[in-house]
Structure formats: structure tokens, C-alpha cells
Amino acid sequence: MQRGDWSLPLASSLEPRDRSDARLASLISHRQCTDMVCCSTIVFIYNRLCQVWKTLHAKLVSLFPRSVFPTHLLLFTHLFQGGQFPLPQHASSPLLALRCAQAIRPYLFSDANSHADPTAVAVLIDAPLTWVHVETAAHIQLPSPPLPPLNVTVFVNEKPLTTGLVPLNATAYPLPFSLSALSPQSAPFTMSCTATFPPGDQVFSVSAPLVYLPENPSGSVTKFDARTGALLARPPDGKGGQFTPLFPIGFYTQIDDYLAKDPTIPATLAQQGSVIRLFVYIS
Numbered sequence: 001m002q003r004g005d006w007s008l009p010l011a012s013s014l015e016p017r018d019r020s021d022a023r024l025a026s027l028i029s030h031r032q033c034t035d036m037v038c039c040s041t042i043v044f045i046y047n048r049l050c051q052v053w054k055t056l057h058a059k060l061v062s063l064f065p066r067s068v069f070p071t072h073l074l075l076f077t078h079l080f081q082g083g084q085f086p087l088p089q090h091a092s093s094p095l096l097a098l099r100c101a102q103a104i105r106p107y108l109f110s111d112a113n114s115h116a117d118p119t120a121v122a123v124l125i126d127a128p129l130t131w132v133h134v135e136t137a138a139h140i141q142l143p144s145p146p147l148p149p150l151n152v153t154v155f156v157n158e159k160p161l162t163t164g165l166v167p168l169n170a171t172a173y174p175l176p177f178s179l180s181a182l183s184p185q186s187a188p189f190t191m192s193c194t195a196t197f198p199p200g201d202q203v204f205s206v207s208a209p210l211v212y213l214p215e216n217p218s219g220s221v222t223k224f225d226a227r228t229g230a231l232l233a234r235p236p237d238g239k240g241g242q243f244t245p246l247f248p249i250g251f252y253t254q255i256d257d258y259l260a261k262d263p264t265i266p267a268t269l270a271q272q273g274s275v276i277r278l279f280v281y282i283s
Helices: 003-013 019-028 036-063 109-113 265-271
Strands: 090-097 099-102 122-126 129-132 137-139 150-156 159-166 173-176 189-197 202-210 223-225 230-233 244-246
Touching: 099 189, 099 202, 122 150, 122 159, 122 189, 159 173
Parallel strands: none
Antiparallel strands: 090 129, 090 137, 099 122, 122 173, 150 159, 150 189, 189 202, 223 230, 230 244
16 A cells, blocks of 8 residues: 555545644645554544544533533544455564466366467466465565575375475466376366475465366367466367467447448458457437
């Protein structure tokens, strides 16, 4: 979270009533607060002060109903409402958020010997260090630099599939394996990734599904490439072929001022790989 992230919700939920309230709003905002932990602490204190003053003000009104309290005493009447998403807790020591996933999902039986790219059939390992309690994060004891790599072993159905050394803070680090070690099935395999870190023999483990399917006798298959975030599909001619990236974005055009002036445009767009769809709107 950046420095200015706290200023937007406060601008709409806090109305300073005097200079003290204004200084408090400024302190909570990015002018005085430089990190998320500082902002969280100040917001917590501010909310508690709001609650205390609200209770105290109600007690004073009940004890002295005929008294008129100057408006400048109401310093803490607006609670910080926050956002709709819970904020993760910060840690006092570094954490390792180990994650693993297959590089392409799903694998098919025909993929066993069809990929020239060695990272296509692989398990991708993420090993980021963080100070926030995100999913899969666990405490890790770090030695003095240089930091040694993680020794990662991937198991499928409790049997070793691949292993390798993964640097800390790596993202999508590939550990290649052979599909010949598995038999395709309709249900996902249970894949677990275990990493050991030399100081103190620390062990970290996460799990994820691995999908390896038989060939589809009819219809088509669309894959997800976790290395790039792209979709992969065969040519739409029904003749098979290699899986290639699919760019699922098109554009709309008009008949009168574009297509009607040049009847060769649809054929040109089709040669360029566009899928032509004609929609007629009647208004």
C-alpha cells in the first residue's frame, strides 16, 4: 500500500471541527504517515478516541442536560469507516509465501512429447518473502546474505515428480518434469510442493491440483498458460494443430461509413485472423 492510499477514504469520512481535529486528520493521511503499519496504528487509536469521546459526551449530556457544550469540544465525532476489504495483519519477522502451480492447465495426453519448450511441462514455484500474513505465508529464519536457495521437491500422489533449487523471491520459477510419469485421468491429481531451507532445516509445504486429461474425442479445449496469463487454443478449423495464444478481444465497426465502402474488408480481416460476426441492430 502506498503512502497516499489512506487519504482518499478519510477525505470523505472526516470533517475537522477545529485545528486539533485537522492535525489528527493530517497525521492519519499521507503527510505524516509513511507506511501501512503506522497508518493502521493511528487509525486504531483515532477510532478508540472517537468511541471514548462519544461515550463521554453522552454521559455529560445526561448529567448536565441544561448545559450547552461548545461545538469546538466535539473533536472526535466522525469514525473512520475503512474499506470493504479486510487488511492482512503485519508480521514481526519475515514470512515465506510458498506457492506452486502447473505451467499450463490442463495438460492433455498429446502433450507428453509435443512441447519443444522445456518450461511448458513444468511446475511453477513462487517463493516471495513478505512481512504480511497473506495466504500460505509462514515464518522463515533468514541467515546473513547471501541467502541460499530453497530445495523444492514436488510430489504427486505422494510420489516424487520433480525437484530443484529455487531462489528466494523467485516468481514462476519452472521445475520441468515428464508427463510420462503420470497417466491421464479425468480427476485432478493431488500435487504437493515441499521446500526445505538450510538454516535449521526449515520445511514449508503447500498443495495444488494438477490436471492431466485424456484426449477429448469431440469438441475443443482451451488452456491457460500460467507463465504469461494467456489463453491457448487450436485453430478454429476443426483440423487440430498446435495450441497458440488466443487474443480474445475484438472491435465493433459500422456498415455505412466503413464496410459498405469496401466489400473486401471482411475477407481481409478474416485473413488477418479475425473471426467475423455480423450483428444487426434495429432501433
